[in-house]
Every structure is written in structure tokens, then in C-alpha cells.
Amino acid sequence: MTNPFRVAAAVIAGGVAVILDSTIVAVALHQLATDLHADVRTIQWVSTAYLLALGVVIPVVGWLQGRVGAKRLWMAALALFLVGSVLCAFAWNAPSLIAFRVIQGAGGGAMLPLMTTMVVQATGEADRNRVVSVVALPAAVGPILGPVIGGLILGAASWRWLFLVNVPLCLLGLLLAWRLIPSDTPSRRVRLDARGFALLSPGLVVLLWGLSNASGSFVRADVLIPLAAGAALLTAFVLRAVRLGPAALVDLDVLRSRNTWAATSLLFLSGAALYGAMFLLPLYWQQSRGSTALEAGLLLIPQGVGSLLSRVAATRLLDRVGPRAVAMAGFALVGLATVPFALAGEHTAIWPLMTALFVRGLGLGIVLIPLMTVAFVGLPHEKIPHASIVTRIAQQVGGSVGVALLAVVLANSGSFDVAFWWTLAFTAVAVALSFTLPKAGEAASHVALDRSDDAVVRH
Incomplete structure (x- = not known):
């Protein structure tokens, strides 16, 4: 029988570089x-x-x-990310760097949903909370520690080391994947x-x-036209996917599960809160407080520490009080810890703000574990890849919406x-939406899906 913790170890070793990036x-x-x-607009x-690049690849994972198997796909995607x-x-110039970032993104786009899929498929319901909490760690901490590590690297070395630091992580990830992830038979x-x-893509x-x-x-034309075109294409995909069911590129039947659609909606909001704030916070320290890039990175350390420390507590709370209470508590902490920054001025003492960042990190670390666990509760084995893609897209789009909205607010309000x-x-809406998650002891499954063992996903 597959040991899910061995799979999780291999996945984290390779996936952490993608999440940090x-x-x-x-x-x-x-x-x-x-x-x-290069000018700022180009860079x-x-x-x-x-x-x-992530957006192109994620839907087809x-x-x-199904075509090549999870292990082969994981190792190929990780190798592509390493090359990128x-x-x-x-x-040697901005266009070459942009082109090579596309290669990186293509590899990372395959890995992000796959890392969750492989671990969930290897884990039984009884151990899922503990195992998913391990996999959720880089997802919770990576985006927070990214600017910290970036600032430290820039303070000590060339920007080229921002990418070279991935090399040992990727090589270790490939070795562990080869040794620890069991081979699986693809469906031809x-x-x-x-x-x-x-x-969709x-x-x-x-x-x-x-x-x-x-x-x-x-x-603006370069905003409204792409948004309208994207909305039209996604609407057409949804209508097609609803009609095709399991034969669609992404089986949207997974959203008939209350658990999955609730977790997906909350992951959208958590993406907006996480990436939106990670856009604001470095700018706040640098523009409002006059910090350097290195100083701004160091000042964000308490948030990463909080996320690390909350992981164990989140797993225990999840088993004891259920996903609803844990998610509500996590989002409430994120919201409360944001208030000091909303009230801060140029001369506000730094230590209260760093304490608030620590509490904010605690909340972010607590939130992701119940959401990543609940999203797959009650789903049959073959539906898990589709749920993983849906939740990843929701988090990715949520992050982009959060950054875009806050950039516009900041530009117009100054x-x-x-x-x-x-x-x-964002977090207030998430607290309210958390009521849709199951309580402790509530029936695990609200899924109206075909659970036949003979069901075959056809694309």
C-alpha cells in the first residue's frame, strides 16, 4: 500500500520551488x-x-x-521547471527573461494541481487531514516567504540567484520523486x-x-476587452462542460458537491486576500516607510513564521471542531490582523505591525488546511484531479482579482x-461564506455524483 507521507515528502521537495517562484x-x-x-511596463x-503560462497549462493537467500517469507527468513538469x-x-535581456519565464510557468502549471491530486489519491479519508496539512504547508508559506527570500538574495547576491536557488530544490525533488512516488498506469x-x-485555456x-x-x-481598452473576451470564453466552456459531464476537459460535476464548491469559493477569496496583501505589504514598507527591498523582505518574516506555527494547531482543531469553525477562525484572524495596517501612518511603530503580521500568518496557515481537505471529501478517486484543477484555478484567478483590484484602489486613492x-x-466575505462548510460531526459527503466503480472519465 502506498505510504502517503512518502508521496507528500517527494511532492513538497519539488513543489516548494514553484510556489516560492x-x-x-x-x-x-x-x-x-x-x-x-528595460522600462517598468516591460519588466x-x-x-x-x-x-x-500557468493559466494555459493548469486546465489540461x-x-x-490520464495519458502519461501522475509520476511521469510530475517528473517531466519538474524537469521543465528546472530547465526554465x-x-x-x-x-541576457528582458525579452529572453520573459520567454524563459514562460517555460518555467509551463512546468509549474502542471505541478500545482498535480501535487494535491497525487497526495489526496494516495491517502485514505482517515489520514487525509494530517497528510493534507503537510502538503498545505508550502502552499500557505511559499507565497509569504517568497518576498522574504527574494529580499535576502538581492541583499547578498545578483538577481540571477533568484532562479539558480531552484536548481538544488528541483534536483532533490526529482530524486525523491523517482524513489518515493509509486509508478501508476496511465489510461490510454x-x-x-x-x-x-x-x-478554457x-x-x-x-x-x-x-x-x-x-x-x-x-x-481601459486593454482591461475591458480581455476581461469581456475571457468571460465569454469561460461561459462557453462552462455551458459545454455541463452538457458533456465527465467527457469535458474539466468535469464541473464536482461542483455539485457542497463541500467542493464551498471550498472553491473560499479558495478564491483566500487567493485574493493572500496575493492582494502580498502585493500591498512590500509596497507599504518601501514607499510609505522608506524601506529597501531587503528590509521589506525581512519585515515580512513574522507572517511566514505565523503560518509555519499554525499548521499543527490547524490539524488538531480540524479534527476537534470541524472545517467550518477552523475556516471562520482563520479568516477572522486574517481580518483582525489587517486592521492595524489600515489604521497605520508613516510614523506608526513597527513592532505592533510586525505582531499583526505574525497573527495574520497564523490565520492564513489555519485557513488553507480545512479548505484543501474539504474540497475532496466524498469525491470518488477519478474525480479528484478535476476538483484539484477547479480549486487551483479559483485560487489563481482570486489572487489576480485581488492584486488587480487593490492596484486600482491604491492608484486612485493614493x-x-x-x-x-x-x-x-475580502476576509469579511470569506468569514460569512465559511458557514457553508460542514460542522464537526456533520455528514462528510454532500456529493450528488455517480460513484460507480466502473465509471470511466472520458475526455
């Missing part, structure tokens, strides 16, 4: 623009290209897993829903692109306190 470059954009002789594509990282480190009968792919890409353009206003009040609004 989502934010590690954020503090380096000014340095990259200077060293590569922003170093982050945008990575994000768009379920089909790829090395190429990024040796980029899986077909690609080509029309669904032609709707471009829809996500243009939607994310439109959101990334909203730096000062949503009322005030960090207004932007922080908006992040508080």
Missing part, C-alpha cells in the same frame, strides 16, 4: 529593470508571463495525467476535449492578462489605508 521575483522588478535596461511581464529556471538565470483511452481546451489567459493590465483603472480596508472586506 510565484512571489520571489516581486521584490526584484526594480533591480531587473535597471540591470536589463512587469516577467511576472505576467509566468502567470499566463487532468488529461495529461536555469535559462532565466542566464537571460483518455481523449482530449480539444474544443474545451480551446475555450485561452479564456483564462486573456482574463488573467486583462486583470494584470488593471494597474490604475478598469475602464492611500494604503484604503487599500488595506479592501483586503479586510
Whole structure:
């Protein structure tokens, strides 16, 4: 029988680099623009290209897993991410760096949903809370520690080490994947829903692109046109997927489970709160308080420490009081810890703000574990890849919406306190929505899905 903790160890070793990479470059954009002789608008594509590549690949991961098997796909994606990282480190100008970030994103886009899928499929219901809490750790801490690590690297070395630091992590991940992840037999009968792919991936890409353009206003052609096009393509995909059911590229029947749709909605909001704040906080320290990139990274350490420390407590609380209470408590902590920043001024003492960051990290660490666990409760084995893709897309789009909205608020108000009040609004909605999660002792499954052992997912 597969040991899920061995699978989790291999997945974390390889996946942590991908998760860190989502934010590690954020503090380096000014340095990259200077060293590569590019304007800010061009260098922003170093982050945008990575994000768009993720959007292209994530929807097709379920089909790829069925065709080549989870282990082969994981190792191939990790190898591609490794190649992209090395190429990024040796980029000679902004266009080459942007192109190599696309390669990185293609590998990372396959790994993000797959890391959850492999662990959940290897774990029984009884051990799922403990195992998922392990896998949730890099997902909770990685985006927070990214700017910290990025600031430390920039303070000691060239920006090229932002990418070279991935090399040992990827090599270790490949070794552990080869040794610890069991081989699985791919299904050669899986077909690609080509029309669904032609709707979903471009829809996500243009939607994310439109959101990334909203730096000062949503009322612009390069924002409204991509958002409208993306919404139209995604709507067409949803209508097609509902009609096709299990034959669709992503089986949206998983959202008929109350657990899955509630967790998906909350992951959207948690993505907005997490990535939105990670956009604001470094800017606050640097623009409002005059900190350097290194200092801003160091000042964010308490948030990462809080997320690390809350993991064990979250698992125990989940077993004792249930997902609803844990999620509500986590989002409430995030909201309360945001208030000091909304009230802070240029001369507010730093230590109260760092304490607030620690509490905010506790809340973020607590939130992800029940959401990542509940999303898969009651789902049959073959539905898990689809639920993983849906939740990952929700978190990715939520993060982009949060960043775009807060960027517009900050640009128009010129005030960090207004932007922080908006992040508080995200968490307030999440607290209310947490009531849809199951209570302790409530029936585990609210899924109206076909559970036949003979069911075959056809794409």
C-alpha cells in the first residue's frame, strides 16, 4: 500500500520551488529593470508571463495525467521547471527573461494541481487531514516567504540567484520523486476535449492578462476587452462542460458537491486576500516607510513564521471542531490582523505591525488546511484531479482579482489605508461564506455524483 507521507515528502521537495517562484521575483522588478535596461511596463511581464503560462497549462493537467500517469507527468513538469529556471538565470535581456519565464510557468502549471491530486489519491479519508496539512504547508508559506527570500538574495547576491536557488530544490525533488512516488498506469483511452481546451485555456489567459493590465483603472481598452473576451470564453466552456459531464476537459460535476464548491469559493477569496496583501505589504514598507527591498523582505518574516506555527494547531482543531469553525477562525484572524495596517501612518511603530503580521500568518496557515481537505471529501478517486484543477484555478484567478483590484484602489486613492480596508472586506466575505462548510460531526459527503466503480472519465 502506498505510504502517503512518502508521496507528500517527494511532492513538497519539488513543489516548494514553484510556489516560492510565484512571489520571489516581486521584490526584484526594480533591480531587473535597471540591470536589463528595460522600462517598468516591460519588466512587469516577467511576472505576467509566468502567470499566463500557468493559466494555459493548469486546465489540461487532468488529461495529461490520464495519458502519461501522475509520476511521469510530475517528473517531466519538474524537469521543465528546472530547465526554465536555469535559462532565466542566464537571460541576457528582458525579452529572453520573459520567454524563459514562460517555460518555467509551463512546468509549474502542471505541478500545482498535480501535487494535491497525487497526495489526496494516495491517502485514505482517515489520514487525509494530517497528510493534507503537510502538503498545505508550502502552499500557505511559499507565497509569504517568497518576498522574504527574494529580499535576502538581492541583499547578498545578483538577481540571477533568484532562479539558480531552484536548481538544488528541483534536483532533490526529482530524486525523491523517482524513489518515493509509486509508478501508476496511465489510461490510454483518455481523449482530449480539444474544443474545451480551446475555450478554457485561452479564456483564462486573456482574463488573467486583462486583470494584470488593471494597474490604475478598469475602464481601459486593454482591461475591458480581455476581461469581456475571457468571460465569454469561460461561459462557453462552462455551458459545454455541463452538457458533456465527465467527457469535458474539466468535469464541473464536482461542483455539485457542497463541500467542493464551498471550498472553491473560499479558495478564491483566500487567493485574493493572500496575493492582494502580498502585493500591498512590500509596497507599504518601501514607499510609505522608506524601506529597501531587503528590509521589506525581512519585515515580512513574522507572517511566514505565523503560518509555519499554525499548521499543527490547524490539524488538531480540524479534527476537534470541524472545517467550518477552523475556516471562520482563520479568516477572522486574517481580518483582525489587517486592521492595524489600515489604521497605520508613516510614523506608526513597527513592532505592533510586525505582531499583526505574525497573527495574520497564523490565520492564513489555519485557513488553507480545512479548505484543501474539504474540497475532496466524498469525491470518488477519478474525480479528484478535476476538483484539484477547479480549486487551483479559483485560487489563481482570486489572487489576480485581488492584486488587480487593490492596484486600482491604491492608484486612485493614493492611500494604503484604503487599500488595506479592501483586503479586510475580502476576509469579511470569506468569514460569512465559511458557514457553508460542514460542522464537526456533520455528514462528510454532500456529493450528488455517480460513484460507480466502473465509471470511466472520458475526455
